[in-house]
Structure formats: structure tokens, C-alpha cells
Amino acid sequence: MSSIEKFISKPPLIVYSSLAQLRYLVLSEGIPATGDKHEQRLRAYIWSILSRTSMEHSTSIYMTLVNQGPPSSTIYKKIKNDTGRTFQTNTKFKDIVPEDALTRCLSCFAWQTQHLYEEDHSKKNISTYVQGMNVLLAPLLYSCPSEPMAFQLFSNLCYSQIPTYITPNLTGVRNGAKLLDLCLKIIDPKLSKFLNDNLLTAEIYGMPSILTLSGCNKPLDHVCRLWDFMFAYGFHMNILFIVAMLVTIRSRILRSDSPMNLMKDLPEFDSDEIIKLGVGFLPKIPSKTYSLLVRHLTDPDLFIR
Amino acid sequence: MDVTDTSFEEIEPSFLRETDHIDPFSQNNEPKRSKTNKIRPEALQSRPYTLQGLLAAPLSTASSGKTAFSDDIKTQPSWLDDTDRRNSKLGFETTDEEEEEEEEDEEFLDDFEEFRNKKTDFDEAIKTRFGTFSRHSPDNLHHLSEEFNNYLNLGSTSKPQESQHASNTLRQPKSMMDLKPRIGFQYEKMKNNSRESRLKNSISYGNLRNSSRNPISVRFKKSMPNMVSNIIEEDHDSGEENNDSVIKRRNPSDYYLSKFGEDREHPDDNDFIFDSSMIQPNFVPKHTRGNLPMKLSPSIYNIEQHNNLLTPQLHKRTNRNRSNFDQLENFRESNTSTSSRIPSGNLNLNQRAATYRMRTIKQQIDHNTPVKKGDMYYNPQSMKWEGNEHILKKFDEIDSSSTNPLLIKKNKTDLEKIENSKIRSKSSRPPEVVGDMMFDEKNLRWVSIHEEPPDPFAGIDDIVQGQDTDMSKSPFLRSKSQTKSDILSRSLAVNPNLRKYHSFGGIGNKYKTKSNYASEENRNTSDKLMSTYTIGSKLLEHSYHEENRWNKKVGAWFLLNNKFNTTGNEGDDHLNNVSVASMDTNDYMYEIRKMVLNSTNN
Numbered sequence: 025m026s027s028i029e030k031f032i033s034k035p036p037l038i039v040y041s042s043l044a045q046l047r048y049l050v051l052s053e054g055i056p057a058t059g060d061k062h063e064q065r066l067r068a069y070i071w072s073i074l075s076r077t078s079m080e081h082s083t084s085i086y087m088t089l090v091n092q093g094p095p096s097s098t099i100y101k102k103i104k105n106d107t108g109r110t111f112q113t114n115t116k117f118k119d120i121v122p123e124d125a126l127t128r129c130l131s132c133f134a135w136q137t138q139h140l141y142e143e144d145h146s147k148k149n150i151s152t153y154v155q156g157m158n159v160l161l162a163p164l165l166y167s168c169p170s171e172p173m174a175f176q177l178f179s180n181l182c183y184s185q186i187p188t189y190i191t192p193n194l195t196g197v198r199n200g201a202k203l204l205d206l207c208l209k210i211i212d213p214k215l216s217k218f219l220n221d222n223l224l225t226a227e228i229y230g231m232p233s234i235l236t237l238s239g240c241n242k243p244l245d246h247v248c249r250l251w252d253f254m255f256a257y258g259f260h261m262n263i264l265f266i267v268a269m270l271v272t273i274r275s276r277i278l279r280s281d282s283p284m285n286l287m288k289d290l291p292e293f294d295s296d297e298i299i300k301l302g303v304g305f306l307p308k309i310p311s312k313t314y315s316l317l318v319r320h321l322t323d324p325d326l327f328i329r
Numbered sequence: 330m331d332v333t334d335t336s337f338e339e340i341e342p343s344f345l346r347e348t349d350h351i352d353p354f355s356q357n358n359e360p361k362r363s364k365t366n367k368i369r370p371e372a373l374q375s376r377p378y379t380l381q382g383l384l385a386a387p388l389s390t391a392s393s394g395k396t397a398f399s400d401d402i403k404t405q406p407s408w409l410d411d412t413d414r415r416n417s418k419l420g421f422e423t424t425d426e427e428e429e430e431e432e433e434d435e436e437f438l439d440d441f442e443e444f445r446n447k448k449t450d451f452d453e454a455i456k457t458r459f460g461t462f463s464r465h466s467p468d469n470l471h472h473l474s475e476e477f478n479n480y481l482n483l484g485s486t487s488k489p490q491e492s493q494h495a496s497n498t499l500r501q502p503k504s505m506m507d508l509k510p511r512i513g514f515q516y517e518k519m520k521n522n523s524r525e526s527r528l529k530n531s532i533s534y535g536n537l538r539n540s541s542r543n544p545i546s547v548r549f550k551k552s553m554p555n556m557v558s559n560i561i562e563e564d565h566d567s568g569e570e571n572n573d574s575v576i577k578r579r580n581p582s583d584y585y586l587s588k589f590g591e592d593r594e595h596p597d598d599n600d601f602i603f604d605s606s607m608i609q610p611n612f613v614p615k616h617t618r619g620n621l622p623m624k625l626s627p628s629i630y631n632i633e634q635h636n637n638l639l640t641p642q643l644h645k646r647t648n649r650n651r652s653n654f655d656q657l658e659n660f661r662e663s664n665t666s667t668s669s670r671i672p673s674g675n676l677n678l679n680q681r682a683a684t685y686r687m688r689t690i691k692q693q694i695d696h697n698t699p700v701k702k703g704d705m706y707y708n709p710q711s712m713k714w715e716g717n718e719h720i721l722k723k724f725d726e727i728d729s730s731s732t733n734p735l736l737i738k739k740n741k742t743d744l745e746k747i748e749n750s751k752i753r754s755k756s757s758r759p760p761e762v763v764g765d766m767m768f769d770e771k772n773l774r775w776v777s778i779h780e781e782p783p784d785p786f787a788g789i790d791d792i793v794q795g796q797d798t799d800m801s802k803s804p805f806l807r808s809k810s811q812t813k814s815d816i817l818s819r820s821l822a823v824n825p826n827l828r829k830y831h832s833f834g835g836i837g838n839k840y841k842t843k844s845n846y847a848s849e850e851n852r853n854t855s856d857k858l859m860s861t862y863t864i865g866s867k868l869l870e871h872s873y874h875e876e877n878r879w880n881k882k883v884g885a886w887f888l889l890n891n892k893f894n895t896t897g898n899e900g901d902d903h904l905n906n907v908s909v910a911s912m913d914t915n916d917y918m919y920e921i922r923k924m925v926l927n928s929t930n931n
Contacts, residue, residue, distance in 0.1 A: 035885030042886075047920065065875075069883045078887045079879045083872040093862045124861045131862070170875035171868070258918030306925040318918045 028053055029066055032073060046073060047256040054296075055252050061169065067248065068168040068177070074255040077180040079173050086172035089132035096134075099153050103130045106158040117244055121165040129161055129175045136179060149191045149324055150183070157182075157190065159236040163247050185259050186321050189235055195327070199320040200234040200263055201226035202328040206313060207267050211305050215274045222283055229287040230266055237262045241269065246295035253299050260317040261302055264309070268301035269293055 028049045036042030055070055056063045072079055094100045107126040111117040134152040141150075161178050168174035182189075188196025204226035209216040219225070232240045237259055239247055254261050269290055270277065277283045309317070319326050700707040705716040761768040766775040864872075 032883050032886070035888070039886060043917070044920065047917070051921075065878070065882075069879060072879070073883055073886045076887075079876055080884070080887070081876075083869070083876045086872070087864065087869065090862055090864055094858050127861055128864075169878075170872040172872045173875060173879065256917075257921040258915065260918055261921070303921065303925055306922050307929050309922075314919070314922055318915050322915065 026053070026056065026066075028055065028070070032066075032069055043074070046070070050074070050252050050256040054249060064167055065169045067252070068173055070252070071164075071167070071177055071255045072173070075177065075180050075185065077177050079176055082172040082176040083170070086132060086175050089135045089175075090128055092135050093131075095131050095138070095152065099134050100131065102153050102155070103127055103134070103158070106130075106155060110158045110162050111244065114242075114244060117162065117166055121162065125165055125171050125174075126158055126161060129165065129171065129178060130157060132175055133157070133179060133182065150187060151190050151192050154190045154192075154194070154235075156232065156235040156240075159232075159239045163239050163244060163251055166244060167248055181259075186237070188321060188324055188326075191324070194231075194235070195324060196320055197231055197235045198227065199316075199326055199328045201230050203313070203317055203320055204230045204234065204263050204266055206328075207263055207305070207309065207317075208270065210308055210310075210313070211267055212271055212274060215270060215277065218278055219283065224284060224287070229284060233266045233269075233290070234262065238265055238269075241290050242292045246293060246298075249295035250298060253295075258318065258321075260321055263317055264302040264305050265298050267305060268298045271301060272297065 028046075031046060031049060050070065055067050071077070095103075104127060107123050107130065110123075110126055130153060137150055137152045160181070161174070164174040164177045164181070165171070168177065186196060188199070190196075205216070208219070208226070219229075226234075237254065238250055241247060250265060254265075270287070272293065273286065273291060277286055280286050306314075316326070316328060320328065703716075705714045707713075708715050761770075762778060763775075765778055767778045768774075769776045
């Protein structure tokens with residue numbers, strides 16, 4: 025039993041400080057890669073603790089939503105269109121996560137959002153379905169021991185962690201793209217200039233990685249470890265991690281005749297390296313920019329030029 | 330009268346008394362008992378004597394504490410070896426010493442014990458009691474004064490021999506109340522040496538001691554608790570008065586023993602040698618008694634094969650069914666036994682009455698008691714009466730003999746008689762027409778001659794299979810895949826808050842419309858949808874299991890959910906609490922920056 029598992033098994037004395045300790049443990053030791061059911065559970069437990077997602081009644085909530093069947097045909101078609109393509113080449117993922125599970129979870133989220141809207145019309149800025157949600161959901165289904173738990177985490181992630189990302193006009197994602205440009209300019213001005221010269225803004229190349237919180241990148245196990253960190257310290261770090269990914273392949277981008285092809289499908293990354301790099305960028309990021317990074321995930325009124 | 334009070338006071342005296350006065354009585358009784366009772370001394374010795382007394386009293390004399398005393402006296406003496414006796418005496422002495430120091434209650438017991446001594450050994454009792462008063466010699470004065478003081482201490486002013494039980498009733502703790510008077514009564518009887526009065530007395534006496542008095546019933550108790558306990562109880566109810574006499578007839582030794590106001594049931598209780606013949610109720614004829622595998626428990630033993638092990642109900646029935654000769658045999662047997670002991674016609678009548686009453690035993694049917702009645706027997710496993718399956722064969726014969734169904738045929742003849750004038754066509758062969766209606770033999774229904782009957786299902790669409798099964802499933806029968814309604818009802822049961830936004834019917838309707846919409850569009854798609862949105866019981870079980878596991882492992886992190894869950898939702902009111910995190914809750918997002926900046930600054 026790893027020390028992190030021992031730590032979460034003990035009831036926390038003071039939740040606030042225990043959470044800080046858990047974050048540090050995630051940073052220093054990390055959660056072992058998803059090898060078996062046991063580690064899978066451990067990851068899901070830690071994610072639920074860090075995101076403050078209670079799994080109590082998760083099954084009954086999920087079953088109630090599943091019982092409502094498919095959402096409206098347009099949403100269902102959109103969902104069905106995307107779920108089939110989710111990590112199509114990843115056989116390990118396909119073995120663990122059936123397409124039906126993705127469809128069910130996304131349908132449930134659509135129903136949930138609809139009910140939420142019916143109850144409170146001020147929450148209309150959250151979409152029932154946004155393209156890319158399937159990829160956002162995939163690592164959760166991949167890491168959680170049960171569908172209801174994955175759905176609960178997904179629901180919490182969307183509503184609480186990145187609510188601006190799933191609005192109909194993707195305000196948060198656009199702001200994220202602006203921030204990605206900004207951060208790249210701060211950290212690697214040469215690469216930033218090169219991309220600008222090729223008219224490659226983050227809104228062109230970075231949207232998938234921003235929206236899916238790097239979930240679209242390979243390999244999935246390293247995505248999960250990246251998420252470990254982001255569940256601990258915040259998903260705003262995703263922007264810096266994307267910068268780190270670009271920096272790791274900067275020489276190839278700079279040499280490439282068609283950098284867009286390279287950046288559209290980023291090569292496999294190493295989570296440890298990316299985390300080290302990303303955290304290393306922090307001192308260079310001005311406080312104001314950093315607070316924008318934090319705010320852009322949740323502040324619907326934020327608009328970055 | 331029968332106070333089933335096995336209080337501590339009841340138990341202790343019995344112990345005291347038995348320890349004290351073993352010898353005289355045992356000397357009197359030993360020869361008889363050694364003949365009549367098959368009791369092994371080893372068994373007695375194996376148990377600590379005192380414990381035996383204590384245990385025996387409440388167990389065997391559930392109806393009264395009195396029997397405990399009388400029983401124990403008989404039980405112990407002759408077979409106890411020296412060490413046991415010594416132990417018992419020791420025990421007595423210590424208790425005696427304690428009593429002197431004890432409070433009034435203990436003194437009561439002391440006195441009671443003294444009294445009991447007299448009662449137990451009646452010869453000695455008479456000697457000591459009456460002798461004391463007859464010869465007021467100076468030698469005995471000291472003893473008398475001591476005794477008198479003793480009574481004074483107890484607050485009793487009455488003379489001992491005059492109102493033994495009267496004083497006792499005053500003095501006794503409540504539980505003793507029912508004991509003492511009887512003892513006194515008995516004492517009087519013994520003085521008169523009158524058997525008749527003894528018998529009368531035994532109305533109450535026997536009542537108290539029935540279960541242990543009757544050696545047969547004692548043995549029953551041990552071997553077949555289930556059946557026999559019922560029988561014994563019924564005995565008390567029905568044949569209370571006759572019981573003593575009946576028992577006496579059965580066992581001559583009982584009569585002699587009764588002289589001493591005691592009986593020997595306790596030895597039986599304590600150390601019981603099983604005799605299969607003893608398990609037979611007397612009303613079971615002799616020839617049915619055989620070698621029975623009695624060591625088997627009733628539940629594993631196929632009782633139906635052994636009529637004599639079946640319920641009394643059955644015996645009653647078989648008695649009736651048996652030949653007259655057997656019945657006569659039955660009576661003769663009892664006649665000889667009675668005449669040998671008590672040559673009285675009255676008792677014979679009594680006995681008949683007793684046996685008659687014994688027949689009317691009600692037997693409670695439980696899983697252990699197969700009941701047989703005539704050819705039928707009750708199968709406790711299947712909870713069915715069996716044995717008349719052949720009756721059903723009649724119906725098979727009827728079916729095979731006539732091609733036309735029985736009821737329709739009858740109706741046809743009835744119709745011919747009643748509505749003869751209306752029948753147009755009387756042709757013997759079908760189709761049969763009555764009025765405008767024609768009988769459709771194939772479908773067994775009346776149809777109109779003129780037009781095709783309208784399809785009653787014309788306006789109703791075919792129901793999608795999955796939905797149908799969902800709605801019609803019984804909640805008690807769990808199908809292979811958990812149905813949606815099941816899931817819903819279960820989830821609602823788990824989380825009643827969900828009812829806020831989903832009523833049960835509402836969801837069903839919504840679901841229906843969706844599936845209808847899908848089925849209109851494409852059947853195949855709807856089937857696909859069904860499979861997608863149907864969660865199997867295995868998956869559901871797994872989900873609940875994982876949820877519980879989570880709760881067990883890290884549930885403690887969410888105990889103070891309200892205080893610290895600023896960003897997320899609460900489980901029980903999930904949707905309402907989903908909120909967009911505000912800025913001030915994002916402190917942790919600055920944590921990493923602070924850490925890194927601190928480390929670089931240092």
C-alpha cells in the first residue's frame with residue numbers, strides 16, 4: 025500500500041490542511057499509472073477527494089438519469105457521432121470503456137443540464153452537449169471503477185471546475201486560447217513569433233487541447249497523471265502544460281514546413297516531464313496573468329482580448 | 330395455583346434441602362427405586378451434585394418449585410458416592426453459616442429448610458415434631474427454646490405444630506406461598522394415611538407435577554421434544570383429574586412411592602435411559618410399537634413410513650380404521666392393567682374418559698411434524714397435502730373419452746332444452762348456430778354468421794417488447810437484467826429527494842414518448858437505444874458496490890462536506906447544489922504558484 029493510499033484511508037483531522045497534504049503527495053509521489061483495478065480505484069478516490077466530489081448516492085442519481093433514456097434526437101445524434109470516434113485507435117481504452125458507457129454518461133449529463141436549466145434559468149450558459157465532452161469524459165470513465173462515479177466526477181468537473189468551457193459559445197476555451205498565446209509569448213517568445221508568423225494562433229491549434237484539458241493527447245495513462253496534478257492544483261495549469269508540450273517539440277516545430285500538421289496531432293508526451301516544465305514556468309508568469317489563468321475557467325464575464 | 334415462577338428462592342431451597350436430608354429417605358426408598366428406575370449412578374456422579382440440584386429444579390418443574398424438592402431427594406441419595414455427599418454436606422454447612430449472618434430473607438429460607446426436613450422424611454418429621462411436644466423433658470428444653478427463639482425472630486407467634494403452613498404463609502416470600510400450604514396439606518394426609526384424600530389432594534398436586542410425574546411423559550420430553558411436549562400439555566388440559574389415577578395404573582411403583590409424597594420422576598430426568606417402548610403414547614396399540622430409529626431428529630427422519638411416530642391425530646384415525654379386534658385388544662390391555670392395581674369400576678370409566686380426552690389432542694403443524702390423515706399426508710417440505718394425486722386421473726380420462734370439451738357439451742344440451750324453439754339448425758355436427766350466432770368449435774366461442782368479427786386489437790399498436798417487459802415486471806421477481814422501472818423505484822427509494830423533479834409516472838411517460846419516437850423512426854435504432862439505456866443488474870450491483878466501497882474508504886473526507894465543499898455538489902441534493910465556483914474558492918489554484926515562488930526565492 026502506497027503512502028498516498030494510506031493517507032486517504034485515514035479520516036482527515038482537518039480537511040483543509042489534509043487536502044493540502046494530499047496535493048503535495050500527488051505532486052511528490054504521484055498516483056501509480058492505471059495498471060489494475062486497485063490503482064484505478066485509488067486514482068478515482070483521490071480525484072473525488074481533490075475535486076470535493078462526493079460519491080454518495082451517485083448510483084441512484086445516475087440510474088435515475090439513465091432511466092430517462094436518450095436525450096432529444098439532435099443531442100443524441102451529436103453524442104453518438106462523437107462517442108464512436110473516442111480514442112478509436114486505443115484498444116486498451118476500448119476494452120475498458122464501452123461506447124455505450126460514454127453515450128449513457130453524456131446523455132445523463134444532457135438530462136442533468138436540462139433539469140438544471142428548468143430549475144434555474146440563469147444557468148442557461150451551460151450546454152447540454154459540447155463537442156469534445158466525450159474526450160473530457162473518457163479519462164474519467166477510464167479511471168473510475170464504476171460509471172456512476174465517472175459521471176459524478178464529470179458532472180463536477182464541468183459544472184464546478186471548467187464551467188466556462190462548456191458554454192454554447194465556448195467563452196472559456198477562447199479565453200484559454202488567448203492565455204495560451206500570452207503564456208507562450210512569455211515563456212518561449214521565439215516559438216510564439218514563429219507560430220504568429222505562420223498565422224497559427226492558439227485558437228487554431230490549441231482549442232482541442234484546451235477544451236479537453238489535454239485529454240486529446242496521447243498516451244491516455246499520461247493524460248491521467250497530468251490530470252492527477254490538475255485535480256490537485258487546478259485545471260488552469262492545463263494552459264501551461266500545453267505550452268510545455270509545445271516547448272518539448274519546439275525544435276521540430278521550428279524545423280517543420282507545415283507546423284500545423286505537427287501541432288494538430290501532438291506527439292506522445294511524458295507526464296512527468298510536462299509537469300516539471302509547466303511548474304517551472306510558474307515563476308515567469310506574472311501574477312496578473314496567473315490570476316487570469318485561474319479565473320478564465322470559472323468567470324463567465326471574463327473576456328481577454 | 331400453578332405459578333410458573335422459577336425465582337431464585339425456589340431454586341436455592343431445593344438445593345439446601347436435598348443436601349441435608351438424603352440418607353433417611355434414601356434408605357427407605359432405595360430398594361424400590363433400584364428396581365423400578367433404570368438409572369446409572371455414573372451419570373449422576375459425573376455431574377457436580379449441587380449443580381445438578383440447581384439445574385434440575387427449574388428444568389423439570391416448570392410448573393412449580395415444589396417438585397424440585399421432592400424429586401431431588403429421591404434422585405441423589407443412594408448413588409451418590411462419598412465424596413459427593415461430603416461435598417453436598419459441606420455446601421450445606423457453608424450456606425448454613427452464611428444464613429446466620431444473613432438478613433431476614435435468609436432466615437426465612439433457613440426456617441423453610443427446617444420445615445422441609447420434617448416434611449421430607451415424614452417418619453422422622455412426625456417423631457421430631459410430635460415427639461418433641463409429647464415429651465417435654467428437660468433435656469429437650471434447650472432445643473425447644475432455641476427453636477422458639479428462632480420463630481420469634483421470624484416474627485411468628487404461632488406454635489409450630491399447630492399451624493405449620495399458616496405461619497409459613499405469613500413468613501414465606503411470595504414464591505414460597507404456593508409451596509408451603511401444600512406441604513402442610515400433604516403432611517396431614519400422610520398422618521391420616523388415607524389414600525383417597527391423597528388422590529383428591531393430587532388434583533393440585535398432580536397438576537403441578539404432571540409433566541415430571543408421568544414417567545412416560547418425562548421420557549418423551551427428552552427424546553422428542555417437539556411432538557411430546559404438545560402431548561403433555563394437552564394431557565394437563567384434558568385429563569387433569571384422571572392423570573394421577575391413570576399414571577398409577579401404568580406404573581405400580583408409583584403407587585408405593587406416592588406413600589412418601591414423592592415420586593421418582595427426577596431420576597428419570599437426570600439420568601435417562603432411553604427405552605423406545607416408553608416413547609409410545611399409551612393410546613398407541615402395542616403391535617405398532619417396534620424398533621424405531623429414534624436417535625434421528627424428526628426433520629431428517631421420514632416419519633411417514635412409521636405410523637407410530639406420526640401425530641396423535643393420525644393414531645386416532647388409524648385406531649378408528651382398525652378392526653374391531655384391535656380395538657378390543659386396546660381396551661383389554663388397559664382393563665387388565667387397571668384391574669391388577671385398582672379393582673374399581675369408577676376408575677375404569679375414568680380411564681376411558683381419559684383416553685377419550687387424550688384423543689382430542691390438537692397437533693400444531695410445523696416443519697417437523699408430518700401429519701397423516703387417512704390416505705393423505707402432509708408434506709412439510711412442500712407444505713402440501715399429498716396422497717390423492719390419483720383423483721386427477723379422472724380428468725384425464727374425461728378428456729380422452731370425449732373430443733368435445735366437457736363444459737361446452739353440457740351447455741349445448743342445456744341450450745337445446747331451454748331455447749329449443751329458437752334453434753334453427755339442429756344438426757348434430759358443428760357448426761352449431763343459435764340465432765345469428767354460430768359456435769366456433771375451434772376457438773370455443775360464438776361468432777356472428779353474417780360478418781367477420783372486428784379485430785379487438787385493431788386500434789392498438791404493437792407494444793415495443795422492451796417497454797412491455799419493463800412495465801409488467803413484478804417488483805419481487807428480479808429478472809436477468811434490471812428493468813428500468815425497478816431501477817427507478819430503487820433509486821427513488823434510495824434517494825427520495827429525486828422525487829422533487831422526477832415523479833415516477835413522469836419519467837415513465839417521458840420514457841415512453843422517447844421510445845415511441847424512436848420506434849416510429851426506426852425499430853432497430855430503438856432496440857439499440859434500449860440496450861444502451863438499460864443497465865444490467867450486474868452493472869448496477871457493481872456500481873452500488875463501488876459506491877459503498879468508496880464510502881467506506883474515503884467517505885470520511887466528506888463528513889464536513891458543507892464546510893469545505895465550496896466548489897462542488899453534495900450527494901443527497903446533487904443538482905440543486907451544483908454551483909459555479911466563485912473566485913474566492915480557488916485558493917488552492919494559487920497554492921502551486923506560491924510553492925514554486927517560495928522555493929525559487931529561497
